[in-house]
Amino acid sequence: MKRGVDDLALFGGHAEFDQTLLVGRPSTGDRTKLYERLDRALDNGRLTGGGMLVREFEDRIAHMAGTRHCIAVCNATAALEVIIRAQNLHGEIIIPSMTFIATAHAVRYMGATPVFADIDPVTGTIDPDHVETLITPHTTAIIGVHLWGQPCDVDRLADIAHRHNLTLIYDAAHGIGCSHGPTPIGGFGHAEVFSFNATKVVNSFEGGAIVTNDDDFALRVRQAHNFGFIAPGLIGGLGTNAKMSEASGAMGLTSLDVFDEVVAHNKAGYDLYRDLLAGLPGLTVHAYDERHRNNFQYVVVKVDQDHAGLHRDVLLDVLRAENVYALMYFSPACHQLEPYRSEHPVTLPHTERLAEQVIALPTGPATTSSDIHRVCEIVRFAIEHSAEIVEAFGRIDLNSCKN
Numbered sequence: 001m002k003r004g005v006d007d008l009a010l011f012g013g014h015a016e017f018d019q020t021l022l023v024g025r026p027s028t029g030d031r032t033k034l035y036e037r038l039d040r041a042l043d044n045g046r047l048t049g050g051g052m053l054v055r056e057f058e059d060r061i062a063h064m065a066g067t068r069h070c071i072a073v074c075n076a077t078a079a080l081e082v083i084i085r086a087q088n089l090h091g092e093i094i095i096p097s098m099t100f101i102a103t104a105h106a107v108r109y110m111g112a113t114p115v116f117a118d119i120d121p122v123t124g125t126i127d128p129d130h131v132e133t134l135i136t137p138h139t140t141a142i143i144g145v146h147l148w149g150q151p152c153d154v155d156r157l158a159d160i161a162h163r164h165n166l167t168l169i170y171d172a173a174h175g176i177g178c179s180h181g182p183t184p185i186g187g188f189g190h191a192e193v194f195s196f197n198a199t200k201v202v203n204s205f206e207g208g209a210i211v212t213n214d215d216d217f218a219l220r221v222r223q224a225h226n227f228g229f230i231a232p233g234l235i236g237g238l239g240t241n242a243k244m245s246e247a248s249g250a251m252g253l254t255s256l257d258v259f260d261e262v263v264a265h266n267k268a269g270y271d272l273y274r275d276l277l278a279g280l281p282g283l284t285v286h287a288y289d290e291r292h293r294n295n296f297q298y299v300v301v302k303v304d305q306d307h308a309g310l311h312r313d314v315l316l317d318v319l320r321a322e323n324v325y326a327l328m329y330f331s332p333a334c335h336q337l338e339p340y341r342s343e344h345p346v347t348l349p350h351t352e353r354l355a356e357q358v359i360a361l362p363t364g365p366a367t368t369s370s371d372i373h374r375v376c377e378i379v380r381f382a383i384e385h386s387a388e389i390v391e392a393f394g395r396i397d398l399n400s401c402k403n
């Protein structure tokens with residue numbers, strides 16, 4: 001319990017947490033089941049390239065996503081790259097800048113140019129009106145991002161893509177188990193991509209999946225993610241190695257087994273954060289539209305300096321000094337990072353405002369309600385003492401305090 005500003009760890013007080021509280025602690029599920037699955041793979045001798053665990057994982061993800069096809073891959077970045085190549089996308093691809101750098105890099109890495117669209121200021125997802133103004137004769141595709149598991153405006157984007165004859169892809173890295181109304185994320189656009197990185201709500205160590213209802217495209221992607229093989233010894237075209245291993249399949253299945261419990265835990269944590277942080281000036285817990293299902297893997301607060309009395313970065317420093325390793329998902333936005341900011345400088349007002357305000361707070365199975373109470377006490381204390389903190393902050397050597 002902090003009584004005065006001097007009690008904050010940033011100013012020499014004792015840190016609230018002895019062990020660092022992290023955003024993105026993996027959801028691992030039952031280890032015995034994981035080891036049993038690994039044993040089966042080891043006994044069977046098929047460790048990658050179409051093993052039984054990856055096949056089972058693909059079936060379960062396709063079922064959750066409501067799609068005819070799922071191709072498991074080594075990570076979501078590779079998945080985006082495989083799709084871009086399989087669809088022969090080139091020229092300009094419109095994407096939001098409010099996303100992880102992987103979305104932009106996948107486009108650029110495959111030789112196309114990412115063109116950054118601004119966002120809807122309420123949801124933070126890509127703004128269809130702005131997308132439409134960015135279309136040129138060089139545009140070949142739109143990649144929407146279901147930011148923090150919230151669906152993009154899928155109807156408007158489908159209409160735009162249809163009218164301009166563009167491929168529509170979704171980066172659904174955050175979107176497993178989420179929906180647009182009653183429809184699961186997964187079957188929108190030409191294809192969607194999930195991430196099963198260790199930090200995600202479903203974890204396969206590293207991993208991802210491409211889901212689609214297009215039979216021909218699914219076949220091409222399955223070939224392209226395995227060197228272009230169409231049959232043993234027979235190459236049908238260009239390909240890469242983006243396969244998921246059986247170890248990842250084992251982890252993914254074991255993590256999926258506890259998906260409902262994890263989402264329930266996340267939702268309870270999210271509700272608690274929202275209750276405990278209610279009414280603080282300048283601080284908002286990002287609200288998820290209740291018409292859509294969310295997995296609550298991201299608890300994002302927005303700090304409006306004008307009303308909170310301190311900048312987001314100051315609150316972040318306060319939290320990190322207390323061993324709460326909050327993260328900025330996503331800040332800076334992609335267009336503010338290299339190589340994009342030098343190559344194609346653009347101004348995106350809504351994106352820039354959101355990127356300046358966001359903090360993702362710890363959640364997931366490793367975060368207890370007691371942890372959340374303690375984190376919220378720090379946040380509340382910081383906002384209530386913002387003037388003193390900013391004053392004291394101006395006097396310290398930050399480099400000696402940062403982790």
Ligand code: T4K
Pocket residue numbers: 022023024025026075076077078099100102103145171173174194195196197198199207208325327329
């Ligand atoms: N599109 C979007 C919209 C994405 O958000 C992402 C990835 C992608 C595409 C690409 O997906 P993948 O190719 O990765 O499948 C992390 C993840 O590495 C990345 O997967 C994720 N999004 C992004 C939002 O977050 P970092 O650089 O913040 O991760 P890292 O490794 O610093 O981990 C964050 C925190 O999680 C750490 O402070 C500690 C904790 N952690 C992390 C790992 C890996 C653990 O406790 N255990 C772990 O094993 O990017």
